[in-house]
Amino acid sequence: MRVVILGSGRGSNAEAILKAQKENRLGRAEVVQIFADRPDAGLLELGARFGVPAHFLDPAPYKSKLDGAAEQAYIAAITACRPDLVVLAGFMRVLKMPFIAAFERRIINLHPSLLPSFPGLDGIGQAFRRGVKVTGCTVHYVTLEVDGGPIIDQAAVRIEETDTLESLTAKVHAAEHHLLPTVIARLSERWTPGE
Template sequence: MTESRPMRVVILGSGRGSNAEALLRAQAADRLGRARIVQIFSDRPDAGILALGPRFGVPADFVDPAPYKTKLEGAAEEHYITSITASEPDLIVLAGFMRVLKPRLLGAFEGKIVNLHPSLLPVFPGLDGIGQAWRAGVRVTGCTVHLVTGEVDGGPILDQAAVRIDDTDTLETLTQKVHAAEHALLPDVVARIAAHGVAALLPRRR
C-alpha cells in the first residue's frame, strides 16, 4: 500500500454478513477513510453475505472449502490463498468466518488478517462468546478486534468495545447490544488501520 493507493480490504464470512454490511455502509458513507472493500468471499454458497456484493457494487464469490467443515487445509487452503492473493489485499477481515485458519494461509498474509469476536478477549474465546458471557453472569461483556494468529482468538488485541449487561436484559437483547457495538467498532478500527497502519493499534510494550 502506498500513500496514493487506497488500503484494499477483503472480507471473509460464513453467515448473513451483518458486520460486513456495517463495513460496506461505512464505506458508502465515506467513514472508512482510505480503506476500500474490494472483494467478499464466503465458504458457503447460500450465505447471506454474498448478497451484499450486488447491493454495494463489490465482487462477492463462493470459494469451495471442501472437504472439511471447520477448517481450511490442503487443496482448499491453497484455493483460498490463490483467490485472496488475486485481490491484492492490504487487510483481510474475518466477519463471521467460521473456519480455523491454518499456518499456510496465516503465513501467506501474516499481519494482515483481523477478526471480530463477540466478547472482551481474552475471556470467552471460541464459539458463542455472547452466550458464554450470559451464562457466566458477568455484568460487562463486549466485542474485540484482534490480529489473527495460530492461537484461536488469541492474537494481539487492536481495540475493544464494552457492553453493560443490565438486569432487564435477556440473551436476545444482549445479543442485539453486542451486535450494535460490533457494527460501530469494526468500521472504526478498519478506518484507523487505513490511516495509521496495524502497528499503531497494537499494545505498546513496557
Template sequence: MAKVAIFASGSGTNAEAIMRAAQSNVLDAEVALIVTDKPKAKVIERAHAFDVPCFIADPKTYETKACFEQAIIDELGKREVTFVVLAGYMRLVGPTLLSAYEGRIVNIHPSLLPSFPGLDAIGQAFKAKVKVTGVTIHYVDAGMDTGEIIAQEPVRINEDDTVDSLQKKVQEVEHKLYPETIQTIIDRTKEVSN
C-alpha cells in the first residue's frame, strides 16, 4: 500500500477528503503524515480527528529553506512516505524536496491551468468574468503551478454566483477529483513497478 504525506497550510478540506477516502478504502493508500508549515493551521485538528500524525515545520525556525526541507524529508523517510500530495500548501517547493521526491509530488489548483495560477485563483476567475473555471491536478516542478497536468474538471460560473458560492462548487469537485486522481497515479505506479 502506498504511503502518502499531505502538505497543507490552512483549513485542510482537501486533506480531510483524502484522509476520508483512505479510511473508507476508496483510496488504496495510507495517509502516513500531515505536514504543515503553520503551527496553528486547522488541518492539524482534522489530522487528529483521523488519527493521522502531524509534522509541524515552521520555516522561521530553520536557518535556510534547504534545512527546512531536509527536516521534512527526514520525517517523510521515518514514515516510509512514497508520495507527496499538496493540498493548500502555500509555499513553493524548493530543489531539496523536489529532487528527493522527483515525479512523486502532486498539487491541486482551483482553476483550469494555465489560467489563473498563483494565489486567489477563484477570485481571479470571478473578477475576469469568465464563464468556466475549474480544478487542475498537476505534478509539481520548480515553477508556480507550471507542472505537467494530470487531470482537470471544469466548473461553470453562473450569473448569480458569488465568490463564496463559486468556491463551494470548486471544492465539491476538488474533494471528489483529488482522491480519484491520486488513486489513478498509484495504480499507474503499481503497473510500472510490476
C-alpha cells in the first residue's frame, strides 16, 4: 500500500510513521513521498533521514486552504505517486471537493481530540480549557466537513488535576505517535491492490 504524507510543521507524526516503517511495524504500507506546504517545515528533513523523497509544494495564494492552481498542482503531484493512502499528518489546510474527489476514501487525518468533541484548531487547548477529564486523538477519513469524516480509531488520554497545557499536549502527542502508525498498518492489512 503506497502512502503519501502531507504536513505543515515539524513532522513528529510523520516521523512516528517512518520509524514504524523502519521497524517493520507498518504492515504492508510503504511511505513513498512526503510533501510539505511550507519550505521551512521540519517534515522535509525526514526525507533524507529515512530515505523517502520529500518536497515543498507551493500552496499559494491562500493561508488556510488549497484552491485553484495550487490545488491542481497538489492533485497532480500526489497522483504521480500512485497513492493508495494519503495521510494528513499536521497538514494545516482545509481540503475542498476537487482534492477530496481525486482521492476519495483514501485520505485520512489525525486530529488531537476525541471527535466529534473539539473539532477545528487547537483541539488540545479546547479540551484543556473546557475542563474535560478525558481527551485524546482521532484518525478519521477526510470529507468536506472539517474533522467530520467517518472515524477509524481513537486513543483516549486522561487529564489529571496536575496536568498543564504543556504536559497534556505531550501526552496527546505520544498517543498520536502510537495511534497513527497502528491505523495505517491495520488499513494496509485490509487493503487490496487496485482498490
